[in-house]
Amino acid sequence: MSDAPSIVWFRLDLRLSDNPALTAAAQRGRAIIPLFILDDDDAEGWAFGGASRWWLHQSLAALDADLRARHGGLILRRGPAQDILDQVISETGADAVFWNRRYEPWAIARDGRIKEHLKDRDLTVESCNGALLNEPWEIKTNQGGPYKVFTPYWKAVRATGGISDPLPIPQPLSTLSSPPASDDLERWNLRPTRPNWAAAFPESWTPGAEGAAERLADFLDDDVFAYKDQRNAPGKPGTSRLSPHLHFGEISPRQIWHAAIAKSLSETGEPMADGVMTFLSEVVWREFSYNLLYHFPHLPTDPLKTEFAAFPWIEDPAALKAWQTGMTGYPIVDAGMRELWTTGWMHNRVRMIAASFLIKDLMIHWSEGEAWFWDTLVDADLASNAASWQWVAGCGADASPYFRIFNPVLQGGKFDPDGTYVRQWVPELAGLPDKVLHTPWEASPLELRSAGITLGQTYPERIVDHGWARDRALAAYKALKAA
DNA sequence: TGAAATGTTGGGGCG
DNA sequence: ACGCCCCAACATTTC
Numbered sequence: 001m002s003d004a005p006s007i008v009w010f011r012l013d014l015r016l017s018d019n020p021a022l023t024a025a026a027q028r029g030r031a032i033i034p035l036f037i038l039d040d041d042d043a044e045g046w047a048f049g050g051a052s053r054w055w056l057h058q059s060l061a062a063l064d065a066d067l068r069a070r071h072g073g074l075i076l077r078r079g080p081a082q083d084i085l086d087q088v089i090s091e092t093g094a095d096a097v098f099w100n101r102r103y104e105p106w107a108i109a110r111d112g113r114i115k116e117h118l119k120d121r122d123l124t125v126e127s128c129n130g131a132l133l134n135e136p137w138e139i140k141t142n143q144g145g146p147y148k149v150f151t152p153y154w155k156a157v158r159a160t161g162g163i164s165d166p167l168p169i170p171q172p173l174s175t176l177s178s179p180p181a182s183d184d185l186e187r188w189n190l191r192p193t194r195p196n197w198a199a200a201f202p203e204s205w206t207p208g209a210e211g212a213a214e215r216l217a218d219f220l221d222d223d224v225f226a227y228k229d230q231r232n233a234p235g236k237p238g239t240s241r242l243s244p245h246l247h248f249g250e251i252s253p254r255q256i257w258h259a260a261i262a263k264s265l266s267e268t269g270e271p272m273a274d275g276v277m278t279f280l281s282e283v284v285w286r287e288f289s290y291n292l293l294y295h296f297p298h299l300p301t302d303p304l305k306t307e308f309a310a311f312p313w314i315e316d317p318a319a320l321k322a323w324q325t326g327m328t329g330y331p332i333v334d335a336g337m338r339e340l341w342t343t344g345w346m347h348n349r350v351r352m353i354a355a356s357f358l359i360k361d362l363m364i365h366w367s368e369g370e371a372w373f374w375d376t377l378v379d380a381d382l383a384s385n386a387a388s389w390q391w392v393a394g395c396g397a398d399a400s401p402y403f404r405i406f407n408p409v410l411q412g413g414k415f416d417p418d419g420t421y422v423r424q425w426v427p428e429l430a431g432l433p434d435k436v437l438h439t440p441w442e443a444s445p446l447e448l449r450s451a452g453i454t455l456g457q458t459y460p461e462r463i464v465d466h467g468w469a470r471d472r473a474l475a476a477y478k479a480l481k482a483a
Numbered sequence: 484t485g486a487a488a489t490g491t492t493g494g495g496g497c498g
Numbered sequence: 499a500c501g502c503c504c505c506a507a508c509a510t511t512t513c
Contacts, residue, residue, distance in 0.1 A: 474513060
């Protein structure tokens with residue numbers, strides 16, 4: 001009867017395959033209007049960070065190209081989402097809006113308001129699950145509450161009896177022959193110009209659904225079966241590097257889940273061979289973080305363990321700056337922070353070491369680290385970022401105990417024993433022999449000279465002594481416990 | 484998904 | 499041959 005089109009409101013689901021909102025819209029048999037709204041001014045302080053904006057630009061361009069290859073392109077608009085939706089509805093006569101859910105507290109509140117508003121206007125509105133294996137309200141303890149410990153959560157996920165199959169790209173995908181106007185992506189200025197700190201990003205990344213699928217296929221072909229052992233070695237390509245693709249929804253956790261299990265079955269006959277099991281548990285760590293964010297919406301700002309509000313954090317802008325710029329004098333920490341700055345990503349093992357150093361050695365508030373990562377990571381994700389920083393600080397759910405303090409020297413020796421990683425990211429130390437690479441302050445004058453190093457000039461002295469800092473942190477923790 | 488301190492064990496040098 | 503000490507190597511506990 002009516003041929004009014006349907007709006008598919010793309011958010012963090014920048015893909016066509018396994019996109020439940022797109023599929024639901026296509027099933028109406030009307031033309032669709034693929035719409036992206038840049039509205040992150042409303043995000044309560046969690047607007048896209050710099051590195052995320054770089055990625056978003058590429059990812060939007062990729063989605064637009066994918067859509068154009070089938071029919072019309074992506075419509076871009078900027079402004080408050082509800083106003084933009086109203087505008088597009090009045091311009092096109094659309095009578096339905098579809099989207100995949102987001103779980104940030106500000107987004108939940110906004111989407112709820114918009115849903116109510118559109119229903120008041122008698123539009124069809126449907127929200128779908130495009131981002132998670134399980135909705136946060138679906139996995140519950142026997143008491144009916146949310147899980148606060150990972151291991152039982154992971155067990156509960158495996159007991160659910162299966163993850164539904166990914167959806168194909170809907171065919172046909174028809175768009176309006178005269179679509180509404182779109183902003184020019186270039187003019188959103190999402191990418192940095194002067195200085196262009198993202199100059200080297202393209203060497204590391206190919207944003208978009210195609211790049212994501214390739215990354216997954218490569219990982220499943222080469223590395224997943226060794227993942228259990230290799231994932232901790234930052235100098236080796238043992239991790240999937242799917243995090244930014246997952247964050248922007250260029251690939252779905254369902255697609256990863258099924259592809260990994262299919263690969264495991266075909267190679268080993270087991271659905272979850274060792275490395276595959278470990279890899280999927282990491283995907284479920286992401287789910288666990290979303291579970292925490294949903295049930296504890298203050299996760300990004302307040303410690304889950306409330307007694308931590310009294311922790312004697314230290315304000316030290318110079319030390320914070322040294323950490324941010326990779327100039328702490330601890331090679332493994334500095335390597336990580338420079339990898340982050342150069343590529344928009346840091347190896348997970350090194351994230352833990354660098355975070356432990358900021359929180360426990362420098363006693364700087366974890367939210368400073370959270371904010372820096374938010375701005376510099378291409379995979380910056382509110383749930384994962386907040387949950388992980390609280391985990392390291394010891395104030396989160398299922399948190400690392402406070403007395404678990406990483407020793408950057410031992411961690412470096414254990415996980416980067418041949419110095420591949422440190423030499424790549426801290427090239428001024430490359431000439432040191434392995435045995436002192438993680439402890440340049442213990443190198444002999446001859447070793448320093450022949451490596452061309454003058455401590456304090458070509459590479460910094462340690463900004464704190466780890467042994468002393470460890471004692472200070474433990475004392476602060478004991479005081480907190482006693483209070 | 485630690486590290487450091489403390490405790491225990493056992494082999495070998497030595498009187 | 500035997501006991502004693504030293505001290506790795508490993509285990510346990512403590513933070």
